[in-house]
Amino acid sequence: MAALVLGILCFLPAVGLILGVIALVQIKRRGERGRGLAVGGIVMSSLGVVLLAIGLLGGGAYDAWEGFKEGVREAGGSGAPFSVKKGECFNAQDGSLEGMAYDVDKVPCSGEHQAEVFAGVLLPDGRFPGDDAVAEKADDRCYALLYTYAMDSWAIPDDVDVYYFTPTRESWALGDREITCMFGNTDAKGTLTGSLRRDASSLTADQLAYLRADAVLYGALNTAPDTENLEDDLKGDKEWAARVATALKDQTGRLRAHTWQDGAERPVSGQADALDRAREEWRKAAQAADVDAFHLHYERGSALLEGRAAVTARKALGLATTPPSPGAEADGDGAEGTGDGKQV
Numbered sequence: 001m002a003a004l005v006l007g008i009l010c011f012l013p014a015v016g017l018i019l020g021v022i023a024l025v026q027i028k029r030r031g032e033r034g035r036g037l038a039v040g041g042i043v044m045s046s047l048g049v050v051l052l053a054i055g056l057l058g059g060g061a062y063d064a065w066e067g068f069k070e071g072v073r074e075a076g077g078s079g080a081p082f083s084v085k086k087g088e089c090f091n092a093q094d095g096s097l098e099g100m101a102y103d104v105d106k107v108p109c110s111g112e113h114q115a116e117v118f119a120g121v122l123l124p125d126g127r128f129p130g131d132d133a134v135a136e137k138a139d140d141r142c143y144a145l146l147y148t149y150a151m152d153s154w155a156i157p158d159d160v161d162v163y164y165f166t167p168t169r170e171s172w173a174l175g176d177r178e179i180t181c182m183f184g185n186t187d188a189k190g191t192l193t194g195s196l197r198r199d200a201s202s203l204t205a206d207q208l209a210y211l212r213a214d215a216v217l218y219g220a221l222n223t224a225p226d227t228e229n230l231e232d233d234l235k236g237d238k239e240w241a242a243r244v245a246t247a248l249k250d251q252t253g254r255l256r257a258h259t260w261q262d263g264a265e266r267p268v269s270g271q272a273d274a275l276d277r278a279r280e281e282w283r284k285a286a287q288a289a290d291v292d293a294f295h296l297h298y299e300r301g302s303a304l305l306e307g308r309a310a311v312t313a314r315k316a317l318g319l320a321t322t323p324p325s326p327g328a329e330a331d332g333d334g335a336e337g338t339g340d341g342k343q344v
Contacts, residue, residue: 084180086120086149087197089113097163098188109195115163116196118149119181128172134179138164142181150183151211152198153218154320160196161186206261207317210268213254217275217305220247231291238294242286244301248279264316271313278304 084090089109092101097114107113121141123134142164150156165180183196200208220243225236255272259265281301288294306323314321 084117084182086117087195089116089192089195091115096188097182097184101165109197112191112193114189114191115182115184116192117180117182118196119145121145121179121181123167123177123179125177128167128169131166131169134166138166138179138181141179145181147215148199150196150198151203151208151215152320153324154314154322155198156183156196156324157192158325159186159190160184160192204318206258206264207319209258210255210313210317210319213251213258216254217244217247217251220244234288234291234294237298238286238288241282241288241294241298241301245279245282245286248275248282252276252279262316264313267309267313267316271309274304274307274309278302 084104084106087109088106090104090106091114093103093105094101095114104115109116119142121138123129123137128134129137142162146162147153160183163182163184165178165182167176167178183192184190185192198211203211220240223243224240225233227233227236252272252275255268255275258268260268278301281297281304285294285297285301288297310323311321
């Protein structure tokens with residue numbers, strides 16, 4: 001009877017199973033009644049043992065799954081313990097911004113740090129698009145958003161590169177859809193010092209007006225044909241020059257329409273005059289009869305864009321005064337360029 005009770009109530013089912021077997025042996029030896037109860041106890045106790053095993057294994061599997069999910073979220077980014085937001089700076093725990101990242105240490109942007117987050121992008125729901133597709137999307141969107149955070153391209157050091165956290169196939173299954181865009185050193189183990197943020201939250205009204213006018217020009221400059229030599233696509237280059245000339249007209253109009261403070265009126269006016277001369281050269285380049293004529297006016301017009309007048313105006317406004325080096329990562333203020341960002 002004890003075996004049946006223990007089996008039914010699942011109290012120590014293994015004990016109930018043992019008692020049931022002992023009872024059967026005793027019944028057989030002594031010729032006593034109660035065989036049915038003993039068998040019932042064995043059955044119920046056996047069932048209890050099975051249920052207990054399932055419960056223990058199920059609990060272990062649950063714990064293992066929870067641990068797996070936590071690990072994936074740490075690697076994936078969205079909602080993870082190391083998740084970082086726009087404007088925050090951090091160091092990678094393994095000392096490098098390349099490869100898998102499982103944790104980061106947030107630090108003040110004023111001091112040395114490995115990365116500064118400048119944007120976040122949410123991908124649409126659906127099936128995981130694949131690592132290559134996610135990386136391509138990250139490359140496009142991060143470069144497009146770069147200059148909304150760092151509007152002054154002259155203030156971006158030449159040794160700064162773009163990196164990003166992206167969802168993995170595992171983290172995607174758990175709801176991770178976020179791409180995190182960040183600045184880092186061109187040396188994956190190098191550091192940055194100070195924030196690169198130059199947007200409406202950190203600029204004066206005059207600085208913002210100047211950089212927004214600059215963005216019109218640099219946006220046009222960034223539409224140049226993707227060719228090695230002028231001879232490869234003269235028609236495309238002339239169309240590009242026409243776009244630049246139009247952008248210069250828009251830019252100088254914006255500069256002259258704004259009321260400048262603190263002695264910046266004359267320097268900015270001087271820059272507008274230089275841009276007028278540049279516009280005439282770009283207009284001639286757009287009408288050039290051959291490659292030599294195009295090249296002549298293109299060089300003259302380009303020299304006037306970031307010359308002494310631009311440096312003087314920027315100095316008066318408290319902006320960076322060193323033009324980006326040719327081929328530097330920053331293509332220009334507000335330009336929605338693309339590059340070879342580094343996936344983390």
